[in-house]
Amino acid sequence: MQRFFTDRMLGKLAKWLRVLGYDVVYLRQAADEEIVERLREGRIFLTRGRRAGSWQQLGKVFVVNANEPKKQLREVVQGLRLAMIDAELFSRCLSCNCLLDTVNRDEVRAEVPDYIYQTQSQFHRCCDCGKVYWSGSHSEKMRQQLEEILANTDYPDGR
Numbered sequence: 234m235q236r237f238f239t240d241r242m243l244g245k246l247a248k249w250l251r252v253l254g255y256d257v258v259y260l261r262q263a264a265d266e267e268i269v270e271r272l273r274e275g276r277i278f279l280t281r282g283r284r285a286g287s288w289q290q291l292g293k294v295f296v297v298n299a300n301e302p303k304k305q306l307r308e309v310v311q312g313l314r315l316a317m318i319d320a321e322l323f324s325r326c327l328s329c330n331c332l333l334d335t336v337n338r339d340e341v342r343a344e345v346p347d348y349i350y351q352t353q354s355q356f357h358r359c360c361d362c363g364k365v366y367w368s369g370s371h372s373e374k375m376r377q378q379l380e381e382i383l384a385n386t387d388y389p390d391g392r
């Protein structure tokens with residue numbers, strides 16, 4: 234899977250790509266050294282900045298033109314021909330990009346509302362911030378939004 238980093242203009246786009254399961258580092262303050270380091274890691278730089286051209290000799294840069302995060306996502310998915318792979322959806326923490334671990338239901342009992350504990354069978358925890366996720370209405374809503382955003386988009390199916 235391709236890996237990315239974004240400048241601070243593209244925080245919402247970074248989250249949407251994480252929903253898709255992509256590894257996206259969000260640079261709040263994109264210092265030049267850090268941009269260079271991330272490009273050397275082989276990450277694609279998603280940016281709205283005018284200086285995009287100066288980075289292109291160091292690595293792969295994708296300039297995002299749309300203003301609205303959902304349109305940006307569409308632009309990136311189309312432009313880079315990203316796949317939407319079911320198994321990868323919701324595999325990362327949306328806040329910190331870390332992969333989620335599957336956790337035992339009993340381990341999270343004290344941390345989730347009772348009705349969630351009663352009705353959900355699968356829980357996941359972020360390996361960084363510790364946030365607990367479950368496949369509730371939230372992710373269903375996001376999945377629908379994703380399908381709307383990517384409808385009629387010419388993107389390859391998951392291999």
Ligand SMILES: [Zn+2]
Nearest residue numbers: 326329359362
């Ligand atoms: Zn997290």
